[in-house]
Amino acid sequence: MTSMGTTTFEVAVNLIKLVLVFLMMVxxxxxxxxxxxxxxxxxQNRFGPNRVGPLGLLQLLADAVKFLTKEDFAPExxxxxxxxxxxxxxxxxxxxxxxxxxxSVPLKFNEYTFLIQGYxxxxxxxxxxxxxxxxxYTILMAGWGSGSKFSLxxxxxxxxxxxxxxxxxxxxxxxIILLYGTFNLSEMIHAQQGIFSFNAFGHNISASWLPNWGIxxxxxxxxxxxxxxxxxxxxxxxxxxxxxxxLVAGFHTEYGGFKMLMFFIGEYGHMMIASGLxxxxxxxxxxxxxxxxxxxxxxxxxxxxxxxWAGAMNSLLHFLSYLVKFGIFLWIFFHVRWTLPRFRYDQLxxxxxxxxxxxxxxxxxxxxxxxxxxxxxxx
Amino acid sequence: MTADVFLFWFLAFMTIxxxxxxxLMANPIYSxxxxxxxxxxxxxxxxxxxxxxxxxxxxxxxxxxxxxxFVMVLMLFDLKHELQAFTRGRATGAIKIxxxxxxxxxxxxxVTIGLTIGGKNQAEVASATxxxxxxxxxxxxxxxxxxxxxxxxxxxxxxxxxxxxxxxxLSRSKGGTHARD
Amino acid sequence: xxxxxxxxxxxxxxxxxxxxxYLARWTxxxxxxxxxxxxxxxxxxxxxxxxxxTKISVKFYLTAILxxxxxxxxxxxxxxxxxxxxxxxxxxxxxxxxxxFIFLAVFIFGLWWEIKSKALEWD
Numbered sequence: 001m002t003s004m005g006t007t008t009f010e011v012a013v014n015l016i017k018l019v020l021v022f023l024m025m026v027x028x029x030x031x032x033x034x035x036x037x038x039x040x041x042x043x044q045n046r047f048g049p050n051r052v053g054p055l056g057l058l059q060l061l062a063d064a065v066k067f068l069t070k071e072d073f074a075p076e077x078x079x080x081x082x083x084x085x086x087x088x089x090x091x092x093x094x095x096x097x098x099x100x101x102x103x104s105v106p107l108k109f110n111e112y113t114f115l116i117q118g119y120x121x122x123x124x125x126x127x128x129x130x131x132x133x134x135x136x137y138t139i140l141m142a143g144w145g146s147g148s149k150f151s152l153x154x155x156x157x158x159x160x161x162x163x164x165x166x167x168x169x170x171x172x173x174x175x176i177i178l179l180y181g182t183f184n185l186s187e188m189i190h191a192q193q194g195i196f197s198f199n200a201f202g203h204n205i206s207a208s209w210l211p212n213w214g215i216x217x218x219x220x221x222x223x224x225x226x227x228x229x230x231x232x233x234x235x236x237x238x239x240x241x242x243x244x245x246x247l248v249a250g251f252h253t254e255y256g257g258f259k260m261l262m263f264f265i266g267e268y269g270h271m272m273i274a275s276g277l278x279x280x281x282x283x284x285x286x287x288x289x290x291x292x293x294x295x296x297x298x299x300x301x302x303x304x305x306x307x308x309w310a311g312a313m314n315s316l317l318h319f320l321s322y323l324v325k326f327g328i329f330l331w332i333f334f335h336v337r338w339t340l341p342r343f344r345y346d347q348l349x350x351x352x353x354x355x356x357x358x359x360x361x362x363x364x365x366x367x368x369x370x371x372x373x374x375x376x377x378x379x
Numbered sequence: 380m381t382a383d384v385f386l387f388w389f390l391a392f393m394t395i396x397x398x399x400x401x402x403l404m405a406n407p408i409y410s411x412x413x414x415x416x417x418x419x420x421x422x423x424x425x426x427x428x429x430x431x432x433x434x435x436x437x438x439x440x441x442x443x444x445x446x447x448x449f450v451m452v453l454m455l456f457d458l459k460h461e462l463q464a465f466t467r468g469r470a471t472g473a474i475k476i477x478x479x480x481x482x483x484x485x486x487x488x489x490v491t492i493g494l495t496i497g498g499k500n501q502a503e504v505a506s507a508t509x510x511x512x513x514x515x516x517x518x519x520x521x522x523x524x525x526x527x528x529x530x531x532x533x534x535x536x537x538x539x540x541x542x543x544x545x546x547x548x549l550s551r552s553k554g555g556t557h558a559r560d
Numbered sequence: 561x562x563x564x565x566x567x568x569x570x571x572x573x574x575x576x577x578x579x580x581x582y583l584a585r586w587t588x589x590x591x592x593x594x595x596x597x598x599x600x601x602x603x604x605x606x607x608x609x610x611x612x613x614t615k616i617s618v619k620f621y622l623t624a625i626l627x628x629x630x631x632x633x634x635x636x637x638x639x640x641x642x643x644x645x646x647x648x649x650x651x652x653x654x655x656x657x658x659x660x661f662i663f664l665a666v667f668i669f670g671l672w673w674e675i676k677s678k679a680l681e682w683d
Contacts, residue, residue, distance in 0.1 A: 088574055096569060118569065134443060170634045253602050364637065455620070521643040543670050547674065
């Protein structure tokens with residue numbers, strides 16, 4: 001509790017910030033749904049939603065009204081408690097995990113320092129992995145609570161898929177942990193700022209035309225991590241859980257209206273976590289290409305001349321930088337969904353266990369070997 | 380009452396209520412979900428003791444893996460039948476009474492031990508921790524694991540391998556309710 | 561670690577979700593039972609059929625238990641990875657590196673055996 005702040009003002013701001021980050025996530029969902037529908041129409045040479053409002057933007061509001069007027073249905077054969085609890089729990093892991101991702105440089109106000117994120121957790125990676133692994137319960141609760149065989153089979157498939165890829169996910173970031181020697185996401189971003197430079201055999205090697213991002217050290221880890229997050233958030237080409245050709249709609253066959261929307265918020269929340277973590281681990285988080293926050297702050301200070309407003313502008317610029325990276329990864333999620341076909345179940349399991357897991361192991365071992373050799377021996 | 384004390388009592392209350400839920404719920408799925416809740420509450424208590432990595436591992440391994448397996452396996456059975464078997468009969472009644480007895484014994488024991496240890500205040504414990512040279516719990520954990528008890532660590536790897544082989548062998552055996560072919 | 565914040569936002573989100581469900585029930589109304597078929601679970605137009613003994617492949621169980629075993633091994637690599645540079649700087653580098661290599665060799669042998677014994681085949 002102490003780390004939420006010492007004075008009443010600080011605690012109040014921190015709690016309001018938590019609610020704001022959550023509302024930001026919820027508000028982002030309709031925008032992303034619109035983007036996905038327009039984007040898929042663009043990819044498939046269609047129009048997409050374009051009737052309600054300019055560019056179909058008011059379609060989101062129309063959808064919300066439609067969801068509100070749907071009658072509240074629960075199947076008689078199912079378990080009502082689990083059926084209603086599942087969509088509520090779908091919101092929790094995604095949002096609680098997303099809060100731990102830093103979105104900008106901390107903002108200084110008088111003697112206080114406010115982080116532009118929900119809360120800072122010093123074992124951030126372990127926390128996010130643990131909390132997002134709880135999403136399997138949501139799927140199992142929905143599948144069993146519906147009392148339908150399509151839901152149950154979809155839920156079993158989905159949870160088997162999620163746990164299979166969690167291995168590859170967990171192992172693909174061991175390389176990045178070895179590299180930075182910390183679980184803390186802010187420290188990780190701090191290590192990626194500025195120009196490309198590292199120590200090897202007692203010498204410093206640097207290149208001023210490259211940023212010091214994780215992708216240049218861990219390209220294989222990046223690919224494995226991104227692929228595994230697709231499976232974790234149940235997106236195509238890994239959306240076997242809702243393979244509509246054989247399972248109707250998977251674990252949410254019986255859901256409709258607002259309850260369905262809450263599953264959507266959960267799914268998009270997992271995509272947001274994946275995009276945020278991709279940016280944080282491999283693309284320098286909120287940091288701007290080749291620049292450190294101190295340099296950006298100095299530039300802002302020279303422009304404005306007021307310490308607080310220069311800091312605010314610094315935070316805003318870095319937040320925009322984060323949003324650009326975040327948006328690019330979310331767009332890749334959409335683009336892949338509308339480009340690649342779905343895997344068969346045995347192909348999915350083969351890919352997870354027989355391809356990604358050995359590659360992630362090899363990546364870890366080679367990274368460890370290189371770090372050991374380059375820092376143990378001095379030439 | 381400070382915020383930290385309040386937090387502790389809240390978490391202790393959550394742990395005990397969800398633990399009681401595991402024993403008292405008639406539906407096995409509710410029991411399993413309560414057990415998952417207990418694991419998460421215990422992880423939160425680890426956090427109040429500054430064992431952050433342990434708390435994360437508790438959530439990843441117990442709540443995120445072991446309990447998911449439990450819930451998955453429970454869903455493989457015809458639960459309506461299980462529910463009747465679980466709530467009726469003299470044997471289940473005896474087991475329930477015995478469980479309550481063991482539980483109350485454990486509570487009494489915990490309170491007794493707690494009263495004897497509770498004499499030490501937090502400052503003493505903190506100074507004892509500092510004297511033991513533990514600064515970073517994750518670092519202390521990895522030093523204990525990879526330097527002091529490295530043989531146990533390797534043996535654990537072999538043990539996990541044996542379990543994996545055993546599971547595959549068991550799933551191959553003919554007969555039973557879920558025979559392979 | 562801001563545990564208070566985590567608990568606060570968890571309770572907040574759960575309350576938010578419950579309010580949304582009640583709001584939707586209030587605006588949309590509960591489903592009226594106009595026919596039995598409406599309240600049944602989804603089935604493609606034919607009467608819903610309930611099998612007494614739904615047999616589900618033991619593969620799901622096997623996958624889950626193998627996941628737990630490998631997950632524990634992966635979790636053991638985390639404290640090793642995060643302190644690896646520290647170990648090298650204190651001179652314990654070769655020892656720790658070697659011990660993890662033996663552990664990983666066992667891991668890889670386990671994985672190789674699982675693949676070879678076709679425990680991970682889905683057909």
